[in-house]
Amino acid sequence: MLRLKWRIAALKNGLQDATAYRIEFLLQLIGSAGVPALIQWLLWYAIFKIGGQTEVAGMSYTDLLAYTWMSVLFSQVRGGDHDFALMEMIRSGGLSNYLLRPVSPVEFVYIRGVAEKLFVAGICLVIGMIASFAVGLNPLHLLGAMILALLGNIIHYQLGAMIATLAFLWEEAYAILMVKNMVVQILSGELIPLNLFPANMQWVWKMTPFYLYVYGPTQFALGRWNLTEFGNAILIACAWIVFFTVGIKVTWKFGIKRYLSLGG
Amino acid sequence: MSEIVIQVDNVRRSFTSTQKGEGLKGTVELLFNPKVKSHDALKGVSFKIESGAFVGLIGANGAGKTTLLKILSGLIPPSSGEATVLGQKPFDRSLSFRHQISLVMGQKAQLWWDLPAVDAFDLLKAIYEIPDAVYRERIDTLAELLDVKRLMQTQIRRLSLGERMKMELIGALIHWPKVIFLDEPTIGLDVLAAHKLREFLRVFNQKEKATIILTSHNMDDIERLCSRVMIMKTGELIFDGDPNQLTKKGECRLRIRFMEKKSIEELSALSGVPADHIEAETTSETTSEGEDSNDSGAALPTAFFNIQRTEATKVLQSIMSKTSIIDMGIEETSLEKVIQRIYEGEPAGLVERK
Known part of the structure; x- marks a missing residue:
């Protein structure tokens, strides 16, 4: 039996908790979306408009700007820091x-934590679908891309929950979780499109699940991945989820x- | 005979912790050669508790009370020995087990800080699959009994300590647990709030027949609520029985200050009271009034005679007929005093092991 009731209630409760301070919530949302996008835009502006480049790794200024703005939507859905919360609880x-x-x-902490991301995903989906329609992209691709990004969110937490179990052994796993997040920022495609990696280094991001968080969804939403590539990405995401589900069960059991x- | 709901057989639990020496040297040692220290929190504890019992678990800090509650609620496993609660091993943490137990830790918030209590209770209702009508009835009953109806919409962080504690208690009882572990629930509460909480627990225990283990440093809690008390000392259960056994009905403590120091044997000979019922002190804190020194400032020898109240006059007469005294007083043998003496290391006599 799925016992859906508590899961729905936990989602509701998590959203109530996340939005308890409305202004903080809005500022965080705007800040986390706007600042990285602005930095990327400045970078591309410097390379193309000041530096005089016309193409980087086969991508034009417009291509890169499109990637930047679209990736912002999926970066907002990328996993939060509830793996840190879990580690701190241990x-x-x-x-x-x-x-x-x-x-x-493990599931309870995730569901409460993901509520905010689901709310944000809803907003991003609406914005993205309208924007896609306006610039001639397929809005349904945006929907598919958002589903992939949400699967990426699950994977991100699962990996974090597994790492957090190190706190059972060492009482602290903060540094490893931080390193994971830094690697994720680079290998998820949040900062730069992953096809900017040299051809002989492409295997680096392909062997991790991180590209499914931002890069994959952005490529599909922009029409740069076809349905087969998207279908493969969904299957790969599901495989990672199964792998980490087993991993969490084993690491938590021990x-x-x-x-x-402690305490009390 | 009531059924046994909690059975603990020779439960032991030890913890290891890394020790850091003082200063920079200690920091370097911690990095390259950490010292690990083992500590036995429980040393072979055994007992049984029947359904519907209200048991007080007391002991000085570090006696092992909270460790025992954590084992019984399934948070940590015992190192050895076996504990069963409601016929199940707590550390297996089966869903049915978790549906039937509750642990309230006075020093630990279990509700969500930024949300009003009512939102937290709504979530707990879904977690425990409580039907709407039953949930409403329980919330009304609990909020009424604890007098917090008007605070249900207020953020937890904005409540006072006592109000928060009452909300924690509602959160812990909303699923009507069969076994409740309360770890210092009245800590930090004012007299009125503590009284309300106690009254509520008493009614809940009587009406719902829930089995409750309560730890508290407040002997009022224990005296008013518990029909059985278990005393722990450095990981061992040193007393398990009726709290009246400890205070011994009709017993009092006769305090006498003498001009000169006397041995226990001399005091016994003077009073006719057996030596193991006498304590002698010459400290600066010999009396509750604090009048503990003579004019020259020297501490005066004081003796305490644990006797029946009816014997007080006879003992006093016997002593005064043989020696001079400075003053005397009769102290009630309160549970708090007895416990205090046990914590201070008084050898049995008063303390019995069931």
């Missing part, structure tokens, strides 16, 4: 609150035995 004993409830703590439930 470290401080806050996990006990969740262990006592008849729900999976980790929880070392949980100290």
